[in-house]
Amino acid sequence: MDRMEDFQAPKKPDNEFKNEFKEFLYFLNRQVFNQIPSVSALAGVLAGAWVVSTFTASPIKGTLAEWGFIKGGTHVVSSGMYKFLSFALPIAAASVTAYIVQKALKAFREMQIELGESRATRLSVEKRAELQGKLTVLEAAREAGILSWSEYRTKMANIYQPYVKKPGSKVEELIVSKVASKIQ
DSSP, rough: OOOOOOOOOOOTTTTTTHHHHHHHHHHHHHHHHHHOOHHHHHHHHHHHHHHHEESSSSHHHHHHHHTTOOOOOEEOOOOHHHHHHHHHHHHHHHHHHHHHHHHHHHHHHHHHHHHHHHHTTOHHHHHHHHHHHHHHHHHHHHHHSSSSSHHHHHHHHHHHHHHHTTTOOOHHHHHHHHHHHHOO
């Protein structure tokens, strides 16, 4: 009657840790890239915080801060100048940062295209023919005026990527795709 000897608990899959880790990475990626503001937004926030901590809107507050009675900015500016700095400086910081990030991504994309072109020469004949077919279609789209030069180069980099990517570059690919999507 005692059938417990024959009973065996279900065995956990061998790759359970790997599956849990993948799930953790999925949620981490979702939180980091969907919840954290972009680099340019952070630059704007930091510039605004600097304005608030450095300048004051009234001479009374500035004098009290200079004497050490209150914490705050020590440079006295008019209310109009303070409002201008509070508005214009964060926007300027965000714009300049977005411009710099966009230029850095463009340089990275061009580097990836050069790398792709050099590695494509080592592909098998079938893979090179497949790659050349995709590049021909892309070139036709650009000549037809469907794509701008920047879109054309981005798509070209994306076409080369599966054919020539090194193993282990998924993190790099993820970061670049997320940053690029935030800029556009």
